[in-house]
Amino acid sequence: MTETAAPRSTDAPESPQGPKVADEAKRPRPTTPPKKSGIHRQGPSFLMAVPAVALFGLFALVPLFGVIAISFLDWQTVRGTVEWVGTSNWETVLSDRSFTWRALELTVYFVVGSYLFQMPTALLLGVFMAGAQKYRALLSVLYFLPLLFSSVAVGLTFQSLFSPNYGISAALSWLPLPNDWLSNPNLVMFVMVFVVGWCFIPFHALLYQAGVRQIPQTMYEAATLDGAGRVRQFFSITLPQLRYTFITSSTLMLVGSLTYFDLIYVLTGGSPANAVRILPLDMYIEGFSSHNLGNASVIAVILVAIGLALSLLLNVLSGSTKMQSDKAGA
């Protein structure tokens, strides 16, 4: 997950590059520019990629094709019969089975809701944490804690907290709080967006914090001299400089929410009345509780397709191909 964040941090520190540039400047300039010697450079890098490519093939591509194949089969696990049924599973999932569209709708609510909650909160927290004061370092540690807990522990803890008779509503009975956090179909989606956000905001805040720390201080100094206030600096320097971090974080948030499963399963199991049975949970229930591997595989393929489409869309919208450097003027 941190892989995408890495390029930012590696190209950022300027000091190691400094001496190199100086050395190069002393050398006599070659009359012809050095050829981009493709073979020389690509040889080792390709070999180094082999383990990654092999693992990716084994753990991502093979299962992907496997699941596509299963989506065309009627696999009766106990009877041990496997039958080719063509597009019948697809027809069932996309037309006969009313729940697929409901699950898709819920998934959209969940993804959009999670993004609207996590993105601004993580951005503001990240910017705040990037400051140098000691209390900020201390607070950063506290903010980071939720990321260290396992989803199951978080799920069980929040289940107790939201308990209608023994949870926070009962403890703070003088406050006009609802006590049906997890049992009100209209409320439970917001609760899930909040709890999942609580778990993942620290990670994204960390990304933004790192991003903010890469911004050269000189920009802020110049802006201060020009008389820009803190708000102006935030919108004119910080935000534009964070665009790569923003894209990375947004991709992870959106695709992550799309495939999010464990906490929702532990906390609600999709109930009440299937109000948070989003696609990944629906896939699990269809496959392992309803024992319908064919239909579950169709849902899995749909999820892959949406995930890829979403990621591509983000790339296109952010114009990542046009981006050259994030250091050129604010």
Place this chain on the structure above:
Amino acid sequence: MARKHSLTAGISGLSITSLVALTACGDDSGDGGGDANAWVLTGGGWPQIEEDFERWNDESPEQAIDVEAYENDAYKEQIRTAVGAGEAPTLIMSWTGGALLEYVESDRVIPLTEHTGELEDRVHEAVWQNGVIDDETYAVPLNDVQPVVMYYNQEVFDEVGLDIPETWSDVEEAIEVFNDNDIAPFSLAGGSTWPALMWLQYLTDRHGGEEQFAGVIEDGESWSNESILFALETIQELGENGGFIDTYNGISAAQNEDAQLLADGQAAMLLQGSWVYATINMDFPEFAESGDFGFTTFPELEEGQGDPSNIVGNPANYWSVSADAPEEEQEDAIAYLSEHLYNDEAVDAMLDAGSLPPLNDISDRIEGTEAEDFLTFADELVAEANHFQLSWDQAVMPEHEQVLMDNLSEILSGNITPEEFAENMDSATS
């Protein structure tokens, strides 16, 4: 760019990988170097089962049986795949019902009739019958009998001056009185859905007798059955008129919150399985020792056709022998079942733990145990029962279990009417 794609594909592929990985999990079940093996569940009365296997292995090391423990949900998810792949443990545990029927129809388990004569004589007929299909025994009970009973808090009844309800009109009166006193008549862990199934089963049975559900399951009759519709309506009414505690949809049985409400006196009664007796003794000892903790049968429905002695619940868990296991392992497993099951030490261990073996001649041995009152009550309940109905989620074919629970959850939330429930079940099961 390429990196971003692979990342996305990786994340999206996670779901698929897990799907395939889980499917493959049955493969490493291990044959234990030719020994027969068995999978047991963690929690509940299972420590006694594991100890019993240890004793067997000590006594007859040449016929040793390897034991592996699984958490309940993980077990349910793995066993079907393992059975289908021919990788099942020698001893296959089930709750009988639809799953056992499927195993038998697919020739995945072997008939046991000729090896179980003596055991059959010792076990309650109503419990034994669950493992019998077409006059052939395919599964034998292995642990305690688990009827669903009505627990109550005597202190709360004394407070409002009511007797424990014996009939449905008593229940209606109790609902009124308790509501006037701001006490919930019934605790219900509706958030977990399955406790509501107990209500559905009892009400259907009391209204029309055990034939109603049998007709739906065995003869493929419509779910639009007068008794089932009556039960669903009554459940929705109990939700609306304050019969159930008003937060019932948010209460989870996993944390024993429903039992806690009874122990706290926030609710007067609780319909739950016999295992809750042990839970209350362990988790709420003050209530258990106060003398206010009581248990009784489900109330009688005056107009109902059903026999009031009928009970519902889990008759027990059952062992079957895998047809895919080598003959030698099958013989070892059968030897364990016919010679060792419900031996004296195992029965004592169960009684000490407050759980009731489904045996005919158990009353003498209950005397003097710590849970004597409850065990005697449960023993009489089971012995006198005209019919013992297996929990519906186990009785239906495995692929219909989820549909049943989903629709029941919708009933509890008031999203669908009883008629819609029946329509949905019909279209799923036909």
